[in-house]
Amino acid sequence: MLNSVRTFSFLFGYLPISAVNLKKFIKQKSQLSLEEYDKLIHTEPQKWATGIMERTKSTVSVTGLENLPDGPVLFVSNHEGNFDIPVLLSAIPKPFGFISKKEVKKMPIIPMYMEEMNCVFLDRTDRRSALKSITDTVGKLKEGHSILIFPEGTRSKGQEMGEFKSGFMRIAKDSGVPVLPIAISGTSDIMEKNNNKIMPAAVSVQLLDPVPANRIQELDTKSAIALVRSRIEDALDSPVQQSAGG
Numbered sequence: 271m272l273n274s275v276r277t278f279s280f281l282f283g284y285l286p287i288s289a290v291n292l293k294k295f296i297k298q299k300s301q302l303s304l305e306e307y308d309k310l311i312h313t314e315p316q317k318w319a320t321g322i323m324e325r326t327k328s329t330v331s332v333t334g335l336e337n338l339p340d341g342p343v344l345f346v347s348n349h350e351g352n353f354d355i356p357v358l359l360s361a362i363p364k365p366f367g368f369i370s371k372k373e374v375k376k377m378p379i380i381p382m383y384m385e386e387m388n389c390v391f392l393d394r395t396d397r398r399s400a401l402k403s404i405t406d407t408v409g410k411l412k413e414g415h416s417i418l419i420f421p422e423g424t425r426s427k428g429q430e431m432g433e434f435k436s437g438f439m440r441i442a443k444d445s446g447v448p449v450l451p452i453a454i455s456g457t458s459d460i461m462e463k464n465n466n467k468i469m470p471a472a473v474s475v476q477l478l479d480p481v482p483a484n485r486i487q488e489l490d491t492k493s494a495i496a497l498v499r500s501r502i503e504d505a506l507d508s509p510v511q512q513s514a515g516g
Contacts, residue, residue: 274468277325285379288314292383304414311386312365319359326353326460327470332361334477342411342447343480346438348431348502349420351457353473358418358452361475367410368418369403388415394423404437404444411445418452421495428458431506434499442486442494449486451478451498453505476505 291314299307323330345366347354355368367388375381375391384391388410393399407417419441421434442449452475459471478501486494 277322277468280321280325288318288383289379292379292386296386308365308388308415311383315359315383315387319356322356323353323360326468328353328456328460328473329470330357330361330473330475332475332477334479335363337450337477337479338362338364339448339450339480342414342445343416344411344438344442344445344447344449345416345418345452346442346449346498346502347418347420347452347454348506349422349425350428350454351425351460351462353457353460354420354425354454357454357457357473357475362477364416366416366418369407369420372399388413388417390417400437404441407441408444411441411447417441421499425458425462427462431499431503434495436491436495439486439491439495439498442483443491446483446487448480448483449498450480451501451505452476453478453502455506478502478505 295307295310295314298310302310343364343366345358345362347358365387367384367390369390369392370384372391372393374384381391390403390406390410392403407419410417419438421438422432423435424432426432454473454475456471456473459469460473461468481494481498481501489497
């Protein structure tokens with residue numbers, strides 16, 4: 271119970287501070303390159319996410335940081351729990367936005383940061399919105415920003431990884447950027463498996479070998495999806511992943 275209070279108190283308590291800093295950052299935008307501004311914006315979400323994870327008392331092991339490419343990349347991760355985003359924001363030094371459900375827009379301050387991070391909002395009940403989110407994400411990647419996507423579309427909550435929806439591969443093919451698969455394990459032990467009470471957990475993040483843009487173009491959509499999904503599935507099944515995830 272104490273972990274839950276501590277975590278949620280920080281989650282919302284840090285927002286006024288981040289709002290002040292966001293205003294300062296936006297004033298500097300015209301003086302910075304795209305890459306410099308993305309790095310600057312990333313500093314606050316990373317502090318926020320790191321603070322959240324510290325208060326859950328969880329441990330996060332990260333491997334494969336050497337696989338991070340220069341330039342824009344489409345991160346493709348399995349989706350285990352609500353803490354996937356804080357874990358990845360705190361663990362990955364490369365700035366990135368992500369695709370998020372539109373309901374997040376109702377939260378205070380967070381949506382303002384997400385827009386500056388180049389996040390894309392999606393209404394899952396509206397097919398037209400889903401198509402627009404694909405176009406918007408392709409545009410962000412072509413501009414030089416990196417994006418994270420969870421192609422399962424919903425949390426597995428520690429169960430078997432779900433099927434990957436094909437939209438992410440259309441994004442990869444249309445944008446012409448490499449795909450970096452991510453295998454994440456243990457986040458559902460923080461919350462989903464505890465009746466939504468926050469408990470310490472051992473979380474493992476593996477940044478796998480990127481799939482080059484030219485390889486994505488060579489493969490048909492079905493084969494390319496199978497390639498990315500199998501890399502993540504193999505990593506989740508590996509002994510290293512199981513021991514790291516407890």
